[in-house]
Amino acid sequence: MGYKTVDRPRLRFLERIYLGPVVLGLGRTIKHFFGVFADLFRWDRKKYAITMQYPEERWDFKDNFRGAPALVKDQFGREKCVACQICEFVCPPKAISIWPAEFEDAANNVEKYPARFEIDMLRCIYCGYCEEACPEEAIFLVKEAELVGADKRAFVHDKEKLYAMGGIREDRILKWHHK
Amino acid sequence: MTILGILGKILHIVIVVWLVLPLLAALLVWAERRVSAFMQDRLGPNRVGPAGLLQPIADLLKFIFKEDVVPGHVNKVLYVIAPALTLVPAMLTFCVVPYARGMAIADLNVGILLVFSIASLGVYGITIGGWASNSKFSLLGGVRSSAQMISYEIPLGLAVIPVLLVVGNLNLESIVAWQAGHVWLVLPLFPAFVVFLVSSYAETNRLPFDLPEAETELVAGYHTEYSSMKFALFFLAEYINMVTAAALVVTLFFGGYTLPFVTLPGGAWGTLLSGLIFAAKVGFFLFLYIWVRWTLPRFRYDQLMGLGWKKMLPFSVAVILVTAGVRAYLLG
Numbered sequence: 001m002g003y004k005t006v007d008r009p010r011l012r013f014l015e016r017i018y019l020g021p022v023v024l025g026l027g028r029t030i031k032h033f034f035g036v037f038a039d040l041f042r043w044d045r046k047k048y049a050i051t052m053q054y055p056e057e058r059w060d061f062k063d064n065f066r067g068a069p070a071l072v073k074d075q076f077g078r079e080k081c082v083a084c085q086i087c088e089f090v091c092p093p094k095a096i097s098i099w100p101a102e103f104e105d106a107a108n109n110v111e112k113y114p115a116r117f118e119i120d121m122l123r124c125i126y127c128g129y130c131e132e133a134c135p136e137e138a139i140f141l142v143k144e145a146e147l148v149g150a151d152k153r154a155f156v157h158d159k160e161k162l163y164a165m166g167g168i169r170e171d172r173i174l175k176w177h178h179k
Numbered sequence: 180m181t182i183l184g185i186l187g188k189i190l191h192i193v194i195v196v197w198l199v200l201p202l203l204a205a206l207l208v209w210a211e212r213r214v215s216a217f218m219q220d221r222l223g224p225n226r227v228g229p230a231g232l233l234q235p236i237a238d239l240l241k242f243i244f245k246e247d248v249v250p251g252h253v254n255k256v257l258y259v260i261a262p263a264l265t266l267v268p269a270m271l272t273f274c275v276v277p278y279a280r281g282m283a284i285a286d287l288n289v290g291i292l293l294v295f296s297i298a299s300l301g302v303y304g305i306t307i308g309g310w311a312s313n314s315k316f317s318l319l320g321g322v323r324s325s326a327q328m329i330s331y332e333i334p335l336g337l338a339v340i341p342v343l344l345v346v347g348n349l350n351l352e353s354i355v356a357w358q359a360g361h362v363w364l365v366l367p368l369f370p371a372f373v374v375f376l377v378s379s380y381a382e383t384n385r386l387p388f389d390l391p392e393a394e395t396e397l398v399a400g401y402h403t404e405y406s407s408m409k410f411a412l413f414f415l416a417e418y419i420n421m422v423t424a425a426a427l428v429v430t431l432f433f434g435g436y437t438l439p440f441v442t443l444p445g446g447a448w449g450t451l452l453s454g455l456i457f458a459a460k461v462g463f464f465l466f467l468y469i470w471v472r473w474t475l476p477r478f479r480y481d482q483l484m485g486l487g488w489k490k491m492l493p494f495s496v497a498v499i500l501v502t503a504g505v506r507a508y509l510l511g
Contacts, residue, residue: 022474022475025474025475026471026474029474030218032217032218032220033470035220036216036217036220037217049221049222050220051220053222
């Protein structure tokens with residue numbers, strides 16, 4: 001116990017003067033050097049230079065990417081949120097704040113709408129529970145992932161910003177039309 | 180020498196040593212980073228200026244504006260002069276190299292001896308820097324550096340002797356002239372060239388012999404405690420040493436600024452052309468330095484010493500004996 005004697009292979013002369021492996025290694029590195037060099041002049045299918053040049057090239061996010069949460073409107077431009085506040089309730093870090101208001105004329109059978117809808121992106125953990133919980137399919141996690149701001153206020157997304165990010169999603173059920 | 184001649188010489192020194200060499204070193208830093216990146220399937224700095232060429236300038240600005248920290252535990256006098264002691268020999272050695280036809284700053288008859296005597300002074304800067312820093316990493320780096328440079332200076336010097344035996348002259352210009360008249364010395368003296376090249380890696384503290392820095396073991400070696408411009412001076416010295424070493428390899432073994440079978444035109448154009456030829460050759464060897472650095476891992480310390488004393492030294496002595504024997508036989 002304690003220590004173990006390891007058999008070291010006795011190197012042959014050619015192995016001891018290092019030169020063969022050195023030349024092989026040099027060949028390997030120069031192959032990659034010219035590979036990247038050739039890739040600089042190739043605009044499709046780079047084989048070696050696979051580094052993404054970030055501000056010019058962006059990630060190709062999939063449709064189920066969980067970026068920043070945003071509100072959506074249906075194909076008629078109606079805001080789908082009915083201010084039920086379930087997302088506000090389910091939100092683990094309490095990032096969502098909703099101030100509900102009632103419609104005077106109750107158009108489309110909808111009674112409530114969010115007067116103010118704010119998501120504090122400094123609190124948001126991108127868990128997607130709001131999207132899961134929403135009974136109206138009004139809130140989605142969109143592909144927006146690069147949020148920049150100079151102060152904390154810039155990271156509180158208001159209703160206008162949330163609709164701008166969410167845009168329009170076609171509603172195939174239109175349940176309020178069939179009431 | 181007339182006043183005008185002296186002024187011209189000073190201008191020559193200022194342009195070559197203070198302007199071209201540091202710019203070349205800056206270019207080399209950029210090349211090092213891009214080439215290493217390419218070899219590792221990355222792109223390297225490509226943002227500042229065209230293809231990232233201005234990156235070293237940005238680095239330099241950063242160095243200038245950084246706080247110049249002198250740690251409280253250092254020997255202040257030695258700590259301050261150590262970077263200069265490294266940089267000055269690095270710049271001085273280039274003076275005897277004929278970088279274009281008739282364009283050595285100092286065309287000395289003892290050229291190659293001057294190179295060795297000055298280059299061996301460079302170790303003082305590193306050792307003193309390591310000692311003055313008063314930290315174990317720096318000290319170990321400095322001690323390793325001195326041991327390594329002393330061990331490899333001997334094969335380096337011995338590898339030059341076959342060249343001197345063949346040419347029969349210490350003057351670098353005459354060595355170039357001999358090669359222009361006969362043959363590049365790398366062909367008859369290939370073993371000496373290999374010894375010289377390998378030793379020059381150790382002499383310039385480059386991988387696979389960068390034991391004085393050895394990031395993985397010694398943080399940064401002798402310049403661990405240095406920051407801002409003082410660190411930049413060490414850095415600059417390393418790269419200027421590389422240029423000088425490459426220039427020496429080219430001058431001693433690859434015909435300097437000449438090409439075989441080609442007679443350069445006289446006058447200014449010929450001189451310019453010879454300078455470009457020299458630059459191309461030096462450029463290849465600088466690339467080789469970078470290439471080797473990003474290919475080979477670092478030697479262990481005892482392997483380094485074993486290679487230096489037990490293999491390179493006897494081998495270079497054997498090369499000298501064979502060269503001397505052949506020369507004696509040929510010349511009767």
